Amino acid sequence: MAVVTRGFTGRGRVDPKLPPGQYLTEDFPVLSAGPTPRIDLNRWKFSVVTETGQKHSWSWQELLALPAEDVTVDIHCVTKWSKFGTRWHGVPVDTLLADVETAADYVMAHSYGGYTTNVPLEDLTDGQAWIAYRYDGEDLAPEHGGPARLLVPHLYFWKSAKWVNGLEMMPEDSPGFWESAGYHNYGDPWREQRYYGD
């Protein structure tokens, strides 16, 4: 079976679910800028820190106790692969922000291992983002960001920080790891915002 198709439907039209310049894959490629961190679940901690320094934290057990959702979404990597119908399970970011008071408009996601990525707060709320800890019915594999990763499927997949351990509220926007290295600050796949200046 071919694992890569060009995204054409039977009548030779491009699949309308495929953003410009992307191709479809059935694989689940692994893209990591560094080694996969080993994270002890007894020490795992997720924190939301506001611009005033207020900190809200969850242990692994506390995260699992929060209401979680099943989500099926298409994902789009800036290296041009897209994968349709990926199945995740996780806690909506809305739930984690429910008791957080902030006037900030921007968020820096932080990960074990030091990765960062910036996202406008309005892109993480209203059912658009999750802290996902299961994939396709299994615990999220370490190479794909387990124990837990941010999932922001409407932006290029580099915004979905693997091994996520915190969200920092920022009054001013500031570039994360790839955004500082020439990737687009926002990363909308439908507007093909791959690199700075796109």
Ligand SMILES: Nc1nc2c(c(=O)[nH]1)N[C@H]1C(S)=C(S)[C@@H](COP(=O)(O)O)O[C@H]1N2
């Ligand atoms: N912590 C961390 N998160 C990360 C990355 C990374 O290098 N480190 N790579 C990003 C990029 S560029 C992509 S395309 C996706 C890849 O996720 P995957 O390896 O599960 O396919 O993770 C994103 N999240």
Ligand SMILES: [Mo]
């Ligand atoms: Mo990527």
